[in-house]
Structures are given as C-alpha cells and as structure tokens.
Amino acid sequence: MAAATGLTRATVSALVDDLVTGALLTEREPAPRTGAGRPAVGLVVAPDGPAGLGLEINVDYRGACVVDLAGTIRHRLVEPGDQRLQDPQTVLEGLGRLAARARALAEADGLTVAGAVLAVPGLVAADGVVRIAPNLGWQDVTVGDLPDGLAMTVDNEANLAALGERDLGELPHDFVYVSGEIGIGAGIVLGGALYRGSRGWSGEIGHIPIHSDGPACRCGARGCLEQYAGQEAVLRAAGVDTVGALARAATAGKPDALAALTAAGAALGMAVATVVNLLDVRTIVLGGSYASLLPWLREGIAAEAGRRVLTAAWSPVQLRAATLGPDAAMLGAAGSVLRGVLDDPAAWLARRP
Amino acid sequence: MAAATGLTRATVSALVDDLVTGALLTEREPAPRTGAGRPAVGLVVAPDGPAGLGLEINVDYRGACVVDLAGTIRHRLVEPGDQRLQDPQTVLEGLGRLAARARALAEADGLTVAGAVLAVPGLVAADGVVRIAPNLGWQDVTVGDLPDGLAMTVDNEANLAALGERDLGELPHDFVYVSGEIGIGAGIVLGGALYRGSRGWSGEIGHIPIHSDGPACRCGARGCLEQYAGQEAVLRAAGVDTVGALARAATAGKPDALAALTAAGAALGMAVATVVNLLDVRTIVLGGSYASLLPWLREGIAAEAGRRVLTAAWSPVQLRAATLGPDAAMLGAAGSVLRGVLDDPAAWLARRP
C-alpha cells in the first residue's frame, strides 16, 4: 500500500490504524501469502460498517437495496406496480415504508445505514427537485429526507446506473452508459467521474436529432432518437408488447422483430457516433432493455458508428452490455452513498466516537 | 487573499513572499484603496517574468505571438501564405525561424520565454504526433522541439482557441467553443478545464450527422455537419469566394447569401442542440468565421436549438461570438504555456536560482 500511494510505511500504518479503529477496515485472518519475510497483515473493507441504501422509482416498480462497503448486496426489496397511477406524494410514502423495511433489515445485520439515494427517470435539479419525469408523470416534485430522518438525495436513473457500472464493472476511465428504457438516457463518465453538466441535466441522448423531419416526439421536436430506438417505437415496429417477447421473436428469427432491431441499431449507431466524435470515449455501455437486446443491435450500431466515427480506423468503438442488469440504477444509488463515505472517511469516523 | 483561500494571513504572506522574490508577482504602487485601516499592499502578476510563445500553422498563414503573465500581447508576427503548397518539414522550418524572431523580441523586453505551444487544425495524438490535418494535407507528422532548444508541444486549434476564450473572455465554467473554418472543430470546456477525451480527439463536431443520407463528406460518411455549415459548403451555396464577401453580400441583403446562412444556421442549430442535450452546457461560443457571421446565423441556430434542447424552456442556450477573433488559437497556445507556469509555480522558481 505504501508503494502504491508513495507514502511511507509508517504513515500508511498510522492511517490504517485510524480506519481499523473506526471500523472501516478489518484485519483479515489468515494473513495472505507474500513469499519470504514477515507476512503482511490482510486488510479487507469492513463488511459490517456503513451501508448504502439505494432506492428507485421507475415506471412499473419501486425498489430498495442495501449494499455494504465490500460491495455485496445485502438486501433487495422490489414492489412491482405501475407508479403512474398514484400521485407522487403517495408513491413517495410507499417508498418511505419500503426504505424503512430495508433499513431495519440492514440494522438487524449490524450495519449502519449512512444515507440514501433515490434514482428517478427524469431531470433532477441541483436542489433535489425532480423538474420533470415524463414517464412517471411527475413535474416539480420536491423529495425531502425519509420519514425516519435519514438523509436522502435524488439523482437521475441513468447517471446512477453509470456510477454502478463504473464501480462494479471493468470499465475504462471514460465511458458512456446508455440506458434504453421507455426514454433513452445516458450517464457520462469522464476521467472516472460522472459528468453531470452545469445544472445536472447532461446525458439527454434520447433527443439527439436523427432525421430532422422524422416523427414528432413528445419533447416537441421531430426525429429524436427516442422515436427510432425508444422502447415504445421498437416494440410497435416489431409488433410485440414486451422486451422479453421481442427477444424471443428475434431468437425465433421473426422478420418484423429483426427489422425493428436493425432500424433501432442504425439510429443508435448514429447517436453513438455523435457521442464518440464529440467526447472521444472509446467504450459505450448499453444498459436497460438494450443490454438483453444487444446481440441483435450490435451489428447495426457498429456499422453506423464505424462509418461515422472519425477515429474509427485507429481505434474502433467498443460496445458492451451492462453487467448489472435492471438493478443498475438502484445499486449505483447505494454505491454513491458509500462513495460519499469513502470520499471523506474522516466525517464518518467523527460520527461514531 | 487569506479570506478567499481559507489560509491564514501568515501563510499567505509567506507564500506571496516566495512569489515576489521569484519574480512571478510584483508589488504595485500606489496601494489600492481598501477603506479604513492600514492599506493592503497591491499585487500584480509580474509583467516581466515568464512569457508564453504561441504558434499557429493554418491553411493560409502561420503566426507567432508572445503573451506575458498579465495577459497582454507583447508581440504578434503573422506570415500569410498557403501552407499546403510546401511539405510539412519546410513549413516547420519556416515556423522555427518565425518563433526565433518572436523569442528574440521577447527577450529584448526582459521576458523569459517559458515554452512554446503550436496550434494546428487537426487530430493530435498524446505523444505530440499530428495524426491527420486534412486541410493542411498533413498525416503522421512528428513535431519536435524548436531548433533553438525551446520545448514545444502541439495541440488542436479548436482546443487552444477554447482555452484562449476561457482565459480572456467572461465565460462560465462550462462552455463549448465552435470553430468554423474549412473544417468545424470544437473545444469543450467543462468545469473550467478543457476536456480532451481519452486520446485527445474530442470535439469533432464537424462530423455529427445532420441528415443520414446527405451529401458525401471527405470523412467517408454522409450528411455530416461540415457538408451543411462548413466554410466551403456555405460559400458555394452563397455563390461567393470568401467569408468577407459573404458578410458583404448578407449585409446587402442578397437572397442567395441569406439563404445559405439560414441553412447553415439550421444545421448548426441541430448540432448545438445535440451538444447541449448531451453535455448540459448553457453557453456556446462561435469562433473562426462564425464569429463575424453570427448576426445572420443566430436566428437559425436559436430557433433549431430552442425546439430541440430539452431544457430550453427553463434556460435557453446562450450564443456568443468569440472575442479573440482569428488569433484565438495562437493566443490560447501562448496562454497554455503560462497556465503551465501557474499550475506549478515551484517548478518555475526552481529554474531561476
């Protein structure tokens, strides 16, 4: 550890001591084999210290999960149900009860929940107000702390999913996570850090223009990516009702399904080319429903991107499926609570004397 | 200064002393008025310390400029002439002579040139090789130090122009500088820092797709922005030869010129909408030939961007003309030399005992 940080062994010892007494690190038995010489003391991130509570409200479910510092998912609660049928306050009350259950489970394990982060599919302002979440029907919804007093912050679903992929996937320092749900959002990670934009509204890839005079979009413009590669457009073109049915139809070789996916891939490829030309990221992670559809989308995206990315000849765009599946945003939310602890461990140590 | 940094007055005093003895700061006479009490000692950045040498090779000229720490342009040398007619080595030798003249002028003023940065209109790899500069006809050109031994680095013209605008213009922390020359490049400034991308090839806005089946572009794809808003396309559509002639024709109300500019504005507006949706920057700076054409482009850009930017209703996109004019890249290059000194003043102090 001293070699990696450039600090002296003595300094590292002193700092590690603080973290061990503060229960952020634990000495592991037995000591790991290090060859000749006195064996090093094994250290693991404490699995019974602070935990992150990740929450999510999406179109057809709400969920909560508890993740510990070691990154293992300790609890996961999901309540299916269309969240558009109730008004925001009722939804938030239900979420509060779910969060309280998850927190109780965590504390029964000896964990201390350090905070909560909520993922929503919409634009979130810096002050924690959900400006607009079109697919939830939310507008200017203020989200406060949880009923039991736990601090809660809100963030965009794609942003949090990108953070989740960053922390748990094997990804380079720069990548863009594209979340294909009913809307299409993106989380942009540059230099290992999430780029939120000056007001936190970055990544609205769903409204990149694909054809200037294409079909009207609910945003008011025409020909947005969402009208070509959004879930509703693709399912309609394929003549099926769900993403699962689409995957089955494509596996079965149904022409309508394959044509719909090819068209979506071409549109996505244009958007990917735009992103890569602009940001010079070499990795694009496809999440949400795109993760399971990638086998049929890949060729179309790669062809279009290969043609349009200026630097494709030197280094082609890497397309990857997201590894965290549908829980990515929820897990990323929990992870971002823990990241807060890791970014300022002294604050955590001060909280427990 | 102590209040601004959070350090003690004693600490600030000690640090400032170092900078004054190292000739990076100078005490100014007379002391500024600060109200009641002992007046503060005025401090100015030393105008006779290190200087930056900014160099540029562009399609029809090469230039050099010397900028001091206070930001004033001390010397400016420009040699017009088509740089495409000679091979790269000959061009670089001519640039070396120009740089030597500029350096001699600077040293006659008592300045010490701390380094040189060269702006080129092309893709520059991290190791300082110009991968490709299509409008110069350069490919894989290695640019070493200057003949007199001064360290020189190379960077993209739009990137450096963006840095120049950042340092000298009144701009927010996040903005995108769009450079409209024969190609269209962009310099992306996020959080006050230039975002270069993982390989230094960010900002290739000229190849954002506008119409998937538009005219063929020299990049191999079809319908790139450059085919709609690039200098050659716009001049051809307007039926004139130079940007100056285009501006005169537009002032005179010639229908061809106005139509060409309206079309270019609409295409630029689509690209701007893409950039803003993706990065959530609220300010777009238009440079190069766009700076002088902005009066006729503005309406088209604003209309298209207003329609397509998701957050336009809350905060419209701000369009600004670049303030540095055609020298932006050269000045930004000089500025980035000085930025290197400011980022690590201790290294500079160590160089002069």
Add this chain to the structure above:
DNA sequence: TCAAATAATTCAACCAATAAACAAATCAGG
C-alpha cells in the same frame, strides 16, 4: 488628535509526514 479599523509581521506551537533504526515473523538451506 485620538480611537477604531484593517494589514502585515513575528514567533512559539502543532500536526502530519519522513527517514532511519529496530523488532517481528516468515522462508530457504544446510
């Protein structure tokens, strides 16, 4: 002219990190 206000300097004390010496625990080999 004097008190209040603001700036700058001095100096002892502190803190985190360093370097070097030392102690501890293992492996390899005779």
Add this chain to the structure above:
DNA sequence: CCTGATTTGTTTATTGGTTGAATTATTTGA
C-alpha cells in the same frame, strides 16, 4: 533445528508547512 536472508510493522527524532495569538504599522472618521 538452527541461521541468515527477506519482508513487514513499529518506534523515534526530525522536518516543513500551517496555525494562532500577540505585536506592529498605517490608514479613516469623529
């Protein structure tokens, strides 16, 4: 089974940069 080599962890005095409080300097306003 003992010894030397090797690596890890701790102890100690030292250092460099910052702090805090006291002191000095220089102006404004009554």
